[in-house]
Amino acid sequence: MLGFFVKKTASLAAILFLVSITVFAVLFVLPGDPAQIILGINASPETLAALRSKMGLDQPFVVQYTSWIGSLLKGTGGHSITYDMPVVDLIASRLAVTGPLALIAMAIAVVLALPLGIFAARHHKTPGDFAVMACSQVGLAIPEFWLGILLMLLFSVHWGLFSAGGFPGWATDTWGSIKALLLPAMALGLIRAAILTRLTRSSMLEVLQEDYVRTARAKGLKERTVVIGHALKNALIPVLTIFGLQMGQLLAGAIIIENVFTLPGLGRLVFQAIGQRDLPVVREVVLFMAAAVVIINFLVDLSYAMVDPRIRLTG
Amino acid sequence: MKATLRSLLLLLLFLVAAQPAFSQTPVKGGALTVCQPAEPPGLDPTANTEAAVDRIVYANIYEGLVKVDSSGGFLPGLASGWEISADGLTYSFNVRKGVVFHNGEPFNAEVAKWNLERAANPDNGNIHPEYFQGIETIEVKKDDTLVIHLKTVDALFIAHLAEGDAVMLPMKGFEKAKSNPIGTGPFKFEKWVRGDRVEMTRFDGYWNPFLPYLDKVTFRFIGDPAAQIAALKAGDIDVIGYIAAPESAMMLEKDKRFKVYAGTTTGEVIMSTNNLAPPFDNKIVRQAIAHAIDREAVVSLVMFGYGTPIGSHWSPGTPYYRDLTSRYPYDPGKAKRLLAEAGYPEGFEATIKLPAIYSYSKRAGEVIADMLSKVGIDLTIEIVEWGQWIDRIFKNKEYQLTLIGHVEAWDIGIYAKPDYYFQYDSKEFRDAYAKALQAPSEGEKEKWFGRCQEIITEDAVNGYLFSAPSLPVMRVNVMGWWENYPTVALDCTSVWLKK
Numbered sequence: 001m002l003g004f005f006v007k008k009t010a011s012l013a014a015i016l017f018l019v020s021i022t023v024f025a026v027l028f029v030l031p032g033d034p035a036q037i038i039l040g041i042n043a044s045p046e047t048l049a050a051l052r053s054k055m056g057l058d059q060p061f062v063v064q065y066t067s068w069i070g071s072l073l074k075g076t077g078g079h080s081i082t083y084d085m086p087v088v089d090l091i092a093s094r095l096a097v098t099g100p101l102a103l104i105a106m107a108i109a110v111v112l113a114l115p116l117g118i119f120a121a122r123h124h125k126t127p128g129d130f131a132v133m134a135c136s137q138v139g140l141a142i143p144e145f146w147l148g149i150l151l152m153l154l155f156s157v158h159w160g161l162f163s164a165g166g167f168p169g170w171a172t173d174t175w176g177s178i179k180a181l182l183l184p185a186m187a188l189g190l191i192r193a194a195i196l197t198r199l200t201r202s203s204m205l206e207v208l209q210e211d212y213v214r215t216a217r218a219k220g221l222k223e224r225t226v227v228i229g230h231a232l233k234n235a236l237i238p239v240l241t242i243f244g245l246q247m248g249q250l251l252a253g254a255i256i257i258e259n260v261f262t263l264p265g266l267g268r269l270v271f272q273a274i275g276q277r278d279l280p281v282v283r284e285v286v287l288f289m290a291a292a293v294v295i296i297n298f299l300v301d302l303s304y305a306m307v308d309p310r311i312r313l314t315g
Numbered sequence: 316m317k318a319t320l321r322s323l324l325l326l327l328l329f330l331v332a333a334q335p336a337f338s339q340t341p342v343k344g345g346a347l348t349v350c351q352p353a354e355p356p357g358l359d360p361t362a363n364t365e366a367a368v369d370r371i372v373y374a375n376i377y378e379g380l381v382k383v384d385s386s387g388g389f390l391p392g393l394a395s396g397w398e399i400s401a402d403g404l405t406y407s408f409n410v411r412k413g414v415v416f417h418n419g420e421p422f423n424a425e426v427a428k429w430n431l432e433r434a435a436n437p438d439n440g441n442i443h444p445e446y447f448q449g450i451e452t453i454e455v456k457k458d459d460t461l462v463i464h465l466k467t468v469d470a471l472f473i474a475h476l477a478e479g480d481a482v483m484l485p486m487k488g489f490e491k492a493k494s495n496p497i498g499t500g501p502f503k504f505e506k507w508v509r510g511d512r513v514e515m516t517r518f519d520g521y522w523n524p525f526l527p528y529l530d531k532v533t534f535r536f537i538g539d540p541a542a543q544i545a546a547l548k549a550g551d552i553d554v555i556g557y558i559a560a561p562e563s564a565m566m567l568e569k570d571k572r573f574k575v576y577a578g579t580t581t582g583e584v585i586m587s588t589n590n591l592a593p594p595f596d597n598k599i600v601r602q603a604i605a606h607a608i609d610r611e612a613v614v615s616l617v618m619f620g621y622g623t624p625i626g627s628h629w630s631p632g633t634p635y636y637r638d639l640t641s642r643y644p645y646d647p648g649k650a651k652r653l654l655a656e657a658g659y660p661e662g663f664e665a666t667i668k669l670p671a672i673y674s675y676s677k678r679a680g681e682v683i684a685d686m687l688s689k690v691g692i693d694l695t696i697e698i699v700e701w702g703q704w705i706d707r708i709f710k711n712k713e714y715q716l717t718l719i720g721h722v723e724a725w726d727i728g729i730y731a732k733p734d735y736y737f738q739y740d741s742k743e744f745r746d747a748y749a750k751a752l753q754a755p756s757e758g759e760k761e762k763w764f765g766r767c768q769e770i771i772t773e774d775a776v777n778g779y780l781f782s783a784p785s786l787p788v789m790r791v792n793v794m795g796w797w798e799n800y801p802t803v804a805l806d807c808t809s810v811w812l813k814k
Contacts, residue, residue, distance in 0.1 A: 032702020033710065038356060039442050040364025041709055042723060046437035047444060082356035083509050084494035090509065149541050156549040164549040165542050166535060167511050262537045262546075264510025272510075275672070276356055277702055 008301075012294050019290040020072075020283075024065050027279050033057075034277035038081055055081070068283065078280025082273070087284045090269065097167055098258070098265035101181050101188070102250035106243065108189030109196050114239075116193075117200025118227060124205060132197065139194025148187040148260040155183055165262040184261040188254060192246055199242055203235040210234075236307050244300030248293035341795065345812040346531035349805060350543050350555045354536040358507065359492035360479030362440045366722050366803045369479040370556060371513055371534050374806040376417075377482035377498035380408055380427060380461075381473055387632055387801030389473055393422060393483055393499060394461070403468040403755050408461040414522045416485040417503035424461040428453045430483050431463070446475040468753040470760050474725050477802065501527035501808045511536065528795070528811035547573070547788065553812075554789040554796065556805045559674060561619040567788050577621045578785040578799035579632030581724035584622075584675065586667075586683060586778030591738040592715045594663055601775035603653035605643035607690045608683060612645075614781050617678045621784040627768040628727050630782040632801050635764040639772045639779075650690040662691020667716040669696060670704040676718045679780060683718070709736050720783055722803055727767050728752075730776065737776055744770045 035052040036043070052058055056067070071077055078087045120132040156164035162183050168176040207213065208231055216226045255267025266285060273281035304311045355367035360377060374382065382392035391397075394408035414422040433439050435447035449469050454462040465472065475481060488497045496504045499522070502515035512535045517527055535552060537543045540560040544567070546552045558564045558575075568575045586608075594600045610624035623631055626639030654662060669680040677698065684694040694716070699707065708714045714736075721729075731748045733740035747770055751763030772779070785800040792813040797806060 030702065031706035032700075033706060036705050036710065037702055038363065041705060042364045042726070042729075043442040044437060044445050047440060047442055050438050051440065084357055084491075085509070093509065149545070152542070152545045152549075156551075157545050160549065163551050164545040165537060166546070166551060167508075169508055169511075259539050260542050262511065262535070262539070262542060264508065268510060272354065275701060278356075 008298050012291065012298075015294055016287060016291060019287055020069065021065070023283050023286045024068065025061075027282060028061055028064070030277075032277050034081070034279055037277040068280075072284075077284055080273075080278055080281045082276050082278045083281075087280050090281065091266070091285060091288055094264060094266045094269045096170060097181070097263055098251055098254060098267065100178075101185055101254060101258075101263065101265060102247060104181055104185035105188035105192065105250060105254075106247055108185060109192035109246075110243070112189070112193040113196030113200055114232075117197045118204055118232065120197070120201040121204035121208060122227065129201075132201070136194040136197045139191055140198075142191065144187055144191055145256045145260050147190065148184060148257050151183050151187055152261070165260070167263050180261075180263070184254075184257045184263060187257055187260075188250060192250075195246070196239060196242065199239050200235065203238050204231060207231045207235045233307055237304060240300055240303055240307065244296050248296045251292050251296075252289040339794075341528050341809070341811040342814055343528050343811070344530055345528075346533070347529050347554065347793065347807065347810060347812065348533045348535060348552045349807070350537045350546065350552045351534045351805065352536070352538050352543070352556070352559060354510065357493040358496045358504070358513070359484075360482055361434060361484070362442065362493065364442050364723070369803040370805045372496055372498070372500075373479045373482070373802070373804040374500060374808060375502045375532065375804075376496050376500045376504055376515060377479070377484075378500050379476055379478070379481040379483060380410075381477040381481075383477045383802040383804070385797045385799060385801070385806075387634060387799070389477055392477070393427070397473075403753075404465050406463045406465070406472065408463070410459045410461055411522055412459070414499050415520050416488075416497050416499055417518055417520075418485060418488050418497045420485045420487060420497075422483060422485075422499050424455040424459045426486055427461050427483060428455055429486055431481070433484075434481065441480060443475070443478075443480045446478075446480055468755065470752050470754050470764075471725055471728075478724075479803070502529075502532055527808050529807060532807045534805075547790075553793055554787060556787055557800075558786045558788055561617075561621045561784070561786065564621060564786050564788060565619055572790060573788055574791050574793075575788050576785055576796070576798040578797070579623065579630060580722070580783050580785050580800040581630055581633060581802065582720045582722040582783035583625055583628055583630055584679065584718070584720040584780045584783055585628065586679075586780060587717045587719060587737055588777050589712055589715050589736070589738055590740070590776060591712070594657070594659060594665075595715055597657050598774055599653050599657040600659065602643065603650040603657065603690065604687065604692070604778060605775045606646045606653065607650035607687055607692070608643075608778055608780070609645040609686060610640065610780060612686075613679060613682055616682045617675055618781065618784065621786055622781040623784075625779045625782050627772040627779055628721070628730065628777070629764075629768050630724075632782070632799050633724055635761050637765045637768045639768060642772050643775070647690050654690060654692075659691070662693065664693045664695070665715045666695045666697055667718065668699045668704070668708055668714050669718055670701055671698050672701045673719065675720070675783075680718050683778070712736055712738060716778075718780075722783075724802060727764070727771075730767070730771050739771075739774070739776045741770065741774060744774075 035048050035055060035057060039048060039051060056064055080087050080090055083090060116132050120129040123129045152164050155162045162179055167180045170177050213226060213231055216230045254265060255271050258265040258268040270282060270285045351370050353367040355371055356365055357363055358372050360368050360372055378392045380392055380394040382390040384390045393411050393414060395411045397406055397408045399406055410424040410427060416422060431447055431453060434441040435444050437444045449465050449467060451464045451466045456462060483499060484492055485497050501518055501521045503518040505514040505516050507513045512533050514533045517530045537546055543555050544563050547555055564575050567573045588595050588601060590596060614622045614624055624640050626642050629636050667680050669676045680696055684696055687694055708717050728748060729735050730739055731745045747763055747766045751760060751767055754760040754763050787796060789796055794813050795810045
């Protein structure tokens with residue numbers, strides 16, 4: 001168990017190091033002079049030159065890279081050029097939107113997908129199974145942003161139940177903030193529910209064919225105990241894997257929905273920062289996202305062992 | 316009895332008729348939420364040319380000595396008036412008395428002097444130090460008059476003082492202008508929720524005791540066109556500063572809850588042409604292209620009829636405008652003849668690079684590619700990311716054609732720079748522009764700025780397409796919103812809400 005932790009931590013460090021070099025190098029060679037983008041196209045050449053040297057853009061690659069890593073190790077990190085605040089604070093404030101958004105979305109997905117998937121598997125090849133599969137097929141085909149706009153038109157414009165995007169902020173209006181996350185979380189969650197439902201169903205179908213399930217049934221156990229206690233636990237492993245992948249994806253990739261609902265989340269932050277060449281922000285958010293994905297996968301690994309004690313954590 | 320009834324009825328009729336007139340008196344109070352599509356990179360208009368910055372802070376939080384009114388004229392701002400000497404070299408500004416910054420610091424001629432001197436130094440990050448480098452000396456007289464002596468006559472000096480680059484910052488607290496702007500304007504900055512909104516509230520110490528009418532103004536950043544409309548319809552926002560998708564303006568115009576203005580702006584949308592890249596280095600080719608573009612059709616196809624065709628780099632809302640749209644009437648036959656004369660009877664192939672962030676540019680690019688194909692010019696469209704556009708096209712001039720809006724007012728001077736991305740080199744233009752800048756009288760300014768417009772039209776430097784419409788959309792109870800945008804600003808000073 002200890003070895004598992006050591007190995008995982010080492011691999012996290014290695015991944016972060018590689019990501020840091022890659023993102024730095026990519027941004028370094030990317031066309032688009034940050035100083036020019038910051039000042040706009042009509043800025044005077046003198047002012048441009050002054051800003052370029054202030055930002056250290058006239059320094060060689062190694063100098064720029066080491067000074068960045070140095071600031072990270074010191075714990076200060078960079079300073080956003082467009083937002084005029086420390087990137088760390090910026091990430092924290094954005095995570096306070098994207099984190100809950102991803103959690104609510106995945107909660108909606110799981111609450112819908114598990115019962116529906118189990119139902120479809122147990123009623124294999126019946127009209128009920130067919131209906132669930134048809135719905136999930138539709139869910140897979142609908143693009144997120146379109147579902148988001150549809151929900152907005154229905155709930156905000158037509159019924160006036162929710163505001164059409166925006167985020168009041170946790171400190172200003174807690175209930176309003178939760179409400180602001182519900183529609184976008186629904187748009188994200190419903191689509192992920194479609195994927196998880198199909199996965200739960202096929203995984204359950206496979207497990208329900210196993211000998212031990214037949215044995216359990218032969219023992220005279222209640223169907224409920226057979227399905228929940230025996231089959232589901234084993235069927236969950238692939239579902240968990242996909243769940244973890246999607247959770248990581250949501251932290252980094254809820255960008256389209258964040259744009260549609262104008263949520264100040266991480267995805268929108270990095271998207272805007274790339275466009276504006278706010279390099280300190282891009283670098284550190286990408287690094288953070290890489291770390292988040294690695295850590296979520298690590299948690300998923302841990303959960304395997306909880307679901308199935310036969311799995312040993314040896315890294 | 317009958318007479319009394321009649322007079323009563325008359326009185327009633329009069330009251331009913333007079334009702335609209337009474338309700339036009341501005342009412343104080345209320346909060347306004349404005350959608351400004353792009354989030355600004357900082358809130359200091361002296362440190363960034365990005366239009367989003369000025370749209371939020373100019374005239375609302377910050378003011379300069381001179382202001383622009385809604386019809387494009389120059390109004391007293393922090394200077395209550397000014398006089399220009401007969402030789403055009405000395406400007407005396409009467410600095411307004413009793414003006415304070417939002418943080419309580421007083422504003423006076425000394426502060427104005429400090430601001431102008433600071434702006435002239437590129438190390439301080441002003442984007443247009445050249446606007447102020449023509450100043451020789453600044454004197455502060457006893458009665459708080461600010462006397463500015465220029466090295467040479469500058470016809471645009473007042474115009475530049477009215478721009479965001481010349482707003483007055485406080486001598487203490489100017490360092491944080493980017494994230495905590497402190498000005499003298501009618502609204503004081505409250506907070507900037509990054510990624511969501513900027514909030515400002517009424518400044519009770521504003522020098523004009525009658526203004527502003529509103530208690531609070533919030534600028535929300537909603538980039539997605541569909542989301543903007545949904546937010547307006549859901550009642551989350553009152554005004555969309557300018558609509559990115561003109562087709563939705565058409566739809567909203569039919570909705571009784573909203574009103575749409577299609578006024579003028581300072582922005583000219585042009586097909587920028589690299590005047591050194593063959594075959595566009597040939598004037599006849601450029602003139603042929605000018606004949607091959609149907610501007611009216613471009614406006615109706617790209618902007619759904621909103622916008623005004625232009626014939627030169629000057630928008631109809633700016634003073635000294637000269638209508639040159641009839642110089643190159645749409646005539647594909649003539650375009651073909653000119654191309655043959657230039658040595659391209661069969662036409663040629665070229666590339667147009669369009670910046671991905673502007674939907675009007677991509678649309679207009681497609682329409683123009685189609686128009687040019689009718690005269691034998693085969694355009695390949697390449698969509699370019701904004702950062703790359705700045706690098707490859709604007710800086711390195713690796714392009715033949717591109718298409719973009721130039722939003723700054725009074726920017727015809729870019730044609731006097733041969734290393735600007737058009738790579739247009741004309742001594743005739745430079746001389747005319749120098750004469751315009753040094754014009755001592757209005758008549759001379761009219762003549763020489765007009766001449767500048769004519770020269771670039773004659774040389775068909777770029778494809779002049781249309782002046783962008785203002786296109787604000789708002790709820791019908793929003794009053795006093797500017798119909799035209801003669802400067803880059805969403806000025807809320809005189810905006811009020813009808814009860």
